[in-house]
Amino acid sequence: MTSKFWLLEAPENQPRAEIRDAEYEQITCPTHEGHRRAGKRLGDLSVIVHPLGARDFTWIWGGRALISRRVLNLFDKYGVTGFEAKPVRVFYPEAIKPPPPEMFQLLVTGWGGLAAPAAGVSLIEWCPACRYKRYAIAEPSRLIDPAAWDGSDLFIVWPLPGLIFASDRLADILRQERVSGLKLIPAPMIWVKKGGTASPGSLMRRMPERRARELDQRFGVSDWLVPRS
Amino acid sequence: MRYNHAYRTLRELDPENPRLSSLYTSVWFPQSWDIHDLNQEIARVHSRLPKDLLPKELRQLDVHHPFPLQFKREFRAWGIEPEDYTMLVPVGWHRLKPGGLHTGPDHWNKQWDRYIAQEGEPTKERAIEHLSTMMKQIPWMKP
Numbered sequence: 001m002t003s004k005f006w007l008l009e010a011p012e013n014q015p016r017a018e019i020r021d022a023e024y025e026q027i028t029c030p031t032h033e034g035h036r037r038a039g040k041r042l043g044d045l046s047v048i049v050h051p052l053g054a055r056d057f058t059w060i061w062g063g064r065a066l067i068s069r070r071v072l073n074l075f076d077k078y079g080v081t082g083f084e085a086k087p088v089r090v091f092y093p094e095a096i097k098p099p100p101p102e103m104f105q106l107l108v109t110g111w112g113g114l115a116a117p118a119a120g121v122s123l124i125e126w127c128p129a130c131r132y133k134r135y136a137i138a139e140p141s142r143l144i145d146p147a148a149w150d151g152s153d154l155f156i157v158w159p160l161p162g163l164i165f166a167s168d169r170l171a172d173i174l175r176q177e178r179v180s181g182l183k184l185i186p187a188p189m190i191w192v193k194k195g196g197t198a199s200p201g202s203l204m205r206r207m208p209e210r211r212a213r214e215l216d217q218r219f220g221v222s223d224w225l226v227p228r229s
Numbered sequence: 230m231r232y233n234h235a236y237r238t239l240r241e242l243d244p245e246n247p248r249l250s251s252l253y254t255s256v257w258f259p260q261s262w263d264i265h266d267l268n269q270e271i272a273r274v275h276s277r278l279p280k281d282l283l284p285k286e287l288r289q290l291d292v293h294h295p296f297p298l299q300f301k302r303e304f305r306a307w308g309i310e311p312e313d314y315t316m317l318v319p320v321g322w323h324r325l326k327p328g329g330l331h332t333g334p335d336h337w338n339k340q341w342d343r344y345i346a347q348e349g350e351p352t353k354e355r356a357i358e359h360l361s362t363m364m365k366q367i368p369w370m371k372p
Contacts, residue, residue: 012334015344018299024306034354038306061299061338061348099306132352162346192347201350 004168005112005144005187008057008065014181015053018059020046020091031131037132038207045105046089049182054090055099063162066090066103071179078173080098082110082152086210108164109211112153113148114224123225124197131143133226134199135159140192156207159200160192231295231316232365235267238317241284243274256292261313271317291323292316293330295360297338303345308353322369330367337363 014177023042029035035153041192047066058066067075072085085104092100115121129134137143137221143157144165153170158217166174170185185191203212203221239246246272271290280288282340296304296311304311331337344351344359351359362372 016299019302022302024302027308035352036301036308037350037352039350061342061345062303063342132350134355159349161350162348191343196347197355199348199352199355200349205350 004171005149006166006168006171007111007164007187007190008121008164009058009063009185010059011181011183014055014059015050016077016200017047017049017058017066017090019060020048026164027130027132029127029132031129035127035130035132035204037199039112039201044089046091047103048093049100049103050092051096051098051100054103056179057181058103059181063164064217065106065164067106074103074173074177074179080153080170080173082150082154083108088100103151106154106164107207108154108156110152111215112147112152112155112157112165113145114158114219114221115143116145116148116215117158118142118145121225125199126226129210131222133159134195134197134200135194135225137192138195139190140190140194140196143190143192144187157178157193158203158219158224159198161200161206163190163192178204209218230266230361230370231314232264232267234316234370235264235271238287239267239271239274241287242271242278245272247271253281260339266311268315268317276318286319286321290317291320293318293323296356296363297341299338300341304356307351307356309356314329328368335337 025039025042027037049059053059054070056071058068060066060123065071065150067085072079075083077084086107087106088103090100090103115137118139119142121135122138123133124136125132125134141177143160149155154166157165165187166184174182174184203216205211236249240249248267275287275290292314294311295316296309297312298311301311318330322329327333340363348355
């Protein structure tokens with residue numbers, strides 16, 4: 001079994017894309033005004049990107065990734081697993097005339113499991129009224145439990161679904177094919193600080209509903225570490 | 230911190246300004262409109278004074294959005310209006326000097342980018358708390 005994993009990230013100097021005209025589901029709490037937050041983004045994704053930011057991997061502020069047609073073809077060629085791709089409406093800034101390239105939203109469906117026991121995750125805040133949960137991660141460098149990983153080339157680990165991880169096999173492919181717009185960080189070098197917190201919300205916000213339900217039923221993701229009443 | 234920063238900026242620009250003594254009491258807690266009023270006063274005083282008489286650092290002030298506009302949709306969805314939190318900061322510390330807010334590898338927007346990627350679904354309360362933590366790490370912005 002592969003034992004080495006990688007975090008995918010935007011290179012420092014690559015301009016990020018911005019979401020255009022987005023609306024979000026509003027989550028309000030009947031007992032605590034401060035729990036107001038944004039849930040799932042509503043509608044299809046459309047972004048504005050500067051031509052210098054449009055690469056094989058194009059990054060939206062907030063850590064979300066778009067991929068080019070070339071990457072989609074490479075993923076097909078190598079049988080890369082753990083993702084779905086959804087077309088995105090792409091715009092260049094108004095002053096730029098040529099049409100922007102085709103891009104796809106990278107929806108990661110691979111499962112890297114609940115964080116490893118060695119990561120020392122604890123539930124530090126839990127609201128029964130609005131189901132707000134906040135976790136602390138004592139040792140983020142030990143986040144991944146290889147035994148909990150489903151073997152997908154692209155995957156997320158709970159409770160950090162905003163970070164995209166890749167298998168060693170995929171990292172080799174990305175390097176070999178010189179895929180642009182990408183930085184590979186060894187998973188133990190993850191930038192999340194010791195004791196860092198995460199409030200991951202619903203898994204359905206991150207992946208297609210059917211897959212999210214399947215994972216939730218199987219692993220109890222949405223109620224992880226929540227005390228039973 | 231935003232109030233204290235604005236207060237100190239105005240004091241440096243115009244030590245005799247009546248706004249500096251009109252509000253403060255030991256039990257008073259500044260509200261966003263107080264900060265807005267102070268910023269307006271700073272902008273007014275700044276535009277009136279000859280630039281060569283100003284301390285070098287304050288000759289050019291920039292509007293800084295502690296909640297960056299790149300994430301305005303997210304912030305607004307959390308109940309935070311970025312325009313309500315603006316600050317007037319020296320241009321050098323904003324975007325020119327090494328170690329400025331928008332310069333260097335750990336710049337302001339990147340910190341928010343990582344926060345959003347890591348936190349996932351933060352509440353308004355936590356986002357404001359995070360802003361406070363970020364501001365406390367700015368060496369030139371003493372409380």
